[in-house]
Amino acid sequence: MSLGIDIKFVNVGSMQLVNHGIPYEIINNMVGVSKRFFEMPYSEREIMYSRLYLSGQAIPCSYNQRTDGVFCWRDFLKLVCQPLPDVLPHCPSSPNDFRTLAVSYAKEVKFLFLMLVDAILESLGLMNKRNVTQKDDDKDEDEDKEEEGEILKEFEDGSQLMILxxxxxxxxxxxxxxxxxxxxxxxxxxxxxDEVKGLQIQHQKNWVTVEPIPGSFVVNVGDHLEIFSNGRYKSVLHRVLVNSMNYRISVASLHSLPFKSTIQPCPKLISQTNPRRYMDTNFSSFLEFLKSGDSTKKNFLESRKLTS
Structure with missing residues (x-):
């Protein structure tokens, strides 16, 4: 993939991006306002958590604490960031610059995500960088462009969650x-x-610590991309360690198709030699899985597989 971005691969499902074009000021402001948010007394944050949850703009924890083998040592806030900028009134009201800084950050990250999607679709043969010289190909080219535009539009209108x-x-x-x-x-x-270590990626059954690079983004492949690519891209198993000395702050931006969309292997990637490997899924089935069973491993994706 050629984006004009420096990429450091952590493993086949994870990479770090530097020189990505997002101003350092916006990145630094997002980390800073997140720290200030969590420095507020819990009694104040609890009120905002309740308001956000009732408004439908906050999402509860992704893990079932009753069945998890270990309790998470973290505090967090999950915000629905689509559609922007309509999310602005639903952001926490404190710190007083949280809304402005969070929405600016979310917009920049969404644009970066769409750049990555364009490159991924090209790598899968779903987006063509054409140099057509024969006029007879014009009709087919127009049809392809229309279809490609529809695919990109789905991602433009897609879901975005921001997790502090x-x-x-x-x-x-x-x-x-x-x-x-x-x-x-x-x-x-x-x-x-931030600069504190904690994120680990599983690579060849070993846990590898991702060294923080100031101003960079760690990009992890998710379950939906593995399903969409029919296994060409592999979602990455990861975890977070804690330490006895330092606070650690991270901001995760999770992107996919719209919440109401059905996620399925792209029909163009299925053939006799590359049969369909995953069943259809959607956000509702994911939430039902979280409620019903152990979600501390890659079980949801495994439950979607049609072949071993």
Missing amino acids: NCYPPCPQPDLTLGMPPHSDYGFLTLLLQ
Whole structure:
């Protein structure tokens, strides 16, 4: 993929992006306002959590604490960021610049996501960089462009969740995790992390720590991209460690198709030699899975597979 962006691959399902074009000021402001949000007394944040939840703009925890083998050592806020800028009135009212900074950040990250999607679709043969010289091909080219435009429009109108994570110092970090091993449900996750280590990616059954690079984004492939690509892209299993000394802040932006969309392998990627490997799914089936069983491993994706 050629984007004019510097890419450092962590493994086949994860990479770090630098020189991505998002101003450092916007990135730094987002980390800063997240820190200030979590520094507020919990009694104040609890009121905002309740208001956001009742408005439908906050999403409850992704993990079932009753069945998890380990409790998450973190505080967090999940916000629905689509459609922008209509999300602006639903952001926390404190700190007083939270809304402005969060929406500016969300817009920039959405644009970066769409750049990545364009490159991914091209790598899958679904977007053609044409150099047509024969006039007889004009009709087919117009039809292809229309179809490609429809695919991109779905992603432009797609879902975006922004998750602010705070991992406080833990007196016994060996006894818990910030987040247990999991893969993300969506298409791509763009993660901004501060300078404190904690994120680990599973690579060849080993856990590898992702070294923080100031101003960079960790991009993880999610379950939806694995399904959409019929297995060409693999979602990445990751977890978060905690430590006894430092707070850690991260901001995850999860992107996919609209919440009401059905996620399925792209028909153009299915053939006799590459049969369909996943059943259809949607956001409702994902939520039902979370309520009904253990979600600390890559079980949801495994439940969607038609072949081993």
